[in-house]
Amino acid sequence: MAQTILVIDDEKAIRKALGEILSFEGYVVDEAVDGEEGIKKIKENSYDCILCDIKMPKKDGIEVLQIAREERPDTPFIVISGHGNIETAVDAVKKGAYDYISKPPDLNRLLITVRNAMDKKSLVVETKQLRKRISRGYEMIGSSEGMARIQDTIAKVAPTDARVLVTGENGVGKELVARRIHELSNRANGPLVEVNCAAIPSELIESELFGHEKGSFTSAIKQRIGKFEQANGGTLFLDEIGDMSHDAQAKMLRALQEGKITRVGGEKEIKVDVRVIAATNKNLLDEVEAKKFRMDLYHRLSVILIQVPSLNARRDDIPALIAHFMKEISDEYKQQPKEMEPAAITALQNHNWTGNIRELRNVVERLIILSDKTITRKDVDTYILVR
Numbered sequence: 001m002a003q004t005i006l007v008i009d010d011e012k013a014i015r016k017a018l019g020e021i022l023s024f025e026g027y028v029v030d031e032a033v034d035g036e037e038g039i040k041k042i043k044e045n046s047y048d049c050i051l052c053d054i055k056m057p058k059k060d061g062i063e064v065l066q067i068a069r070e071e072r073p074d075t076p077f078i079v080i081s082g083h084g085n086i087e088t089a090v091d092a093v094k095k096g097a098y099d100y101i102s103k104p105p106d107l108n109r110l111l112i113t114v115r116n117a118m119d120k121k122s123l124v125v126e127t128k129q130l131r132k133r134i135s136r137g138y139e140m141i142g143s144s145e146g147m148a149r150i151q152d153t154i155a156k157v158a159p160t161d162a163r164v165l166v167t168g169e170n171g172v173g174k175e176l177v178a179r180r181i182h183e184l185s186n187r188a189n190g191p192l193v194e195v196n197c198a199a200i201p202s203e204l205i206e207s208e209l210f211g212h213e214k215g216s217f218t219s220a221i222k223q224r225i226g227k228f229e230q231a232n233g234g235t236l237f238l239d240e241i242g243d244m245s246h247d248a249q250a251k252m253l254r255a256l257q258e259g260k261i262t263r264v265g266g267e268k269e270i271k272v273d274v275r276v277i278a279a280t281n282k283n284l285l286d287e288v289e290a291k292k293f294r295m296d297l298y299h300r301l302s303v304i305l306i307q308v309p310s311l312n313a314r315r316d317d318i319p320a321l322i323a324h325f326m327k328e329i330s331d332e333y334k335q336q337p338k339e340m341e342p343a344a345i346t347a348l349q350n351h352n353w354t355g356n357i358r359e360l361r362n363v364v365e366r367l368i369i370l371s372d373k374t375i376t377r378k379d380v381d382t383y384i385l386v387r
Contacts, residue, residue: 019031211228
């Protein structure tokens with residue numbers, strides 16, 4: 001489909017010249033004779049790019065820009081400026097215009113500017129779509145009492161910078177809680193950096209978290225930026241915090257207390273602005289009792305405690321989770337979602353979910369692959385419940 005461009009200018013000769021140039025390049029061109037008509041068309045239609053003069057009767061270009069930014073924030077807005085209006089054109093760019101073109105317009109500059117503006121719009125739209133897709137992949141599903149309580153706690157704690165400790169069995173969705181807190185926080189535009197403390201050898205955890213300087217140990221052939229610095233301005237999610245070594249716990253405590261870290265082998269203190277969310281499947285108070293986890297670090301991390309219930313404790317949410325996974329997996333396989341018999345859903349509700357939500361998703365995927373158009377109770381017995 002051809003891309004559409006709106007040209008707003010009170011000079012007929014300019015409109016005609018721009019229209020001919022852009023039409024020749026394959027664009028569909030719409031015109032407005034003044035700012036007022038331009039605003040009306042912006043509200044009624046979706047354009048891929050807007051070219052607008054600054055000095056016009058009724059509504060000038062700056063007024064049109066402000067309304068365009070409100071109505072169509074993703075549409076690139078290019079200002080057309082007379083030589084006496086360059087300062088105003090620069091001001092328009094500061095207020096959100098993509099660029100400005102001087103009158104009379106240079107053909108090559110015009111086409112390059114329009115093309116670059118279109119490319120930027122495509123990237124912006126694609127990025128938003130990817131973020132929505134990622135966000136949907138980490139959606140929290142369920143309306144049970146336990147989930148409602150968690151959602152309420154998240155809504156209250158997310159806008160703050162309070163540290164959160166998320167606990168629960170493996171596979172219950174502790175990472176989803178951390179991501180939801182980040183998405184609803186004032187740091188949502190900053191990075192969310194995840195560290196799985198159980199997957200990193202104890203001798204490397206400090207380097208992973210705080211970074212290291214070149215030559216600080218045998219394999220340190222270059223400087224490394226740690227997760228704390230990577231998460232600056234955003235959120236650091238420490239998964240399986242109960243598996244962190246004692247030495248790393250001591251440095252972690254200092255980083256939380258002072259907001260500063262020092263790279264391994266370095267002397268310079270680096271200030272970091274990071275919100276920490278930790279998660280564990282262990283009872284950290286038992287770990288404290290066993291001298292495996294520092295009591296002072298536990299209290300630093302657990303300003304807010306969120307206990308995520310097991311799937312067996314929220315069986316009422318299973319039908320909604322099944323429907324969510326059916327659609328999600330079918331979309332991944334690019335096929336129509338299958339139906340599932342009520343008896344099959346009931347059987348899955350009564351199943352003992354030792355692997356929690358992670359296991360349920362695997363089961364739904366298995367049923368989609370191995371079953372016919374409708375997933376029956378027999379399919380559940382054949383592929384899931386029989387050990």
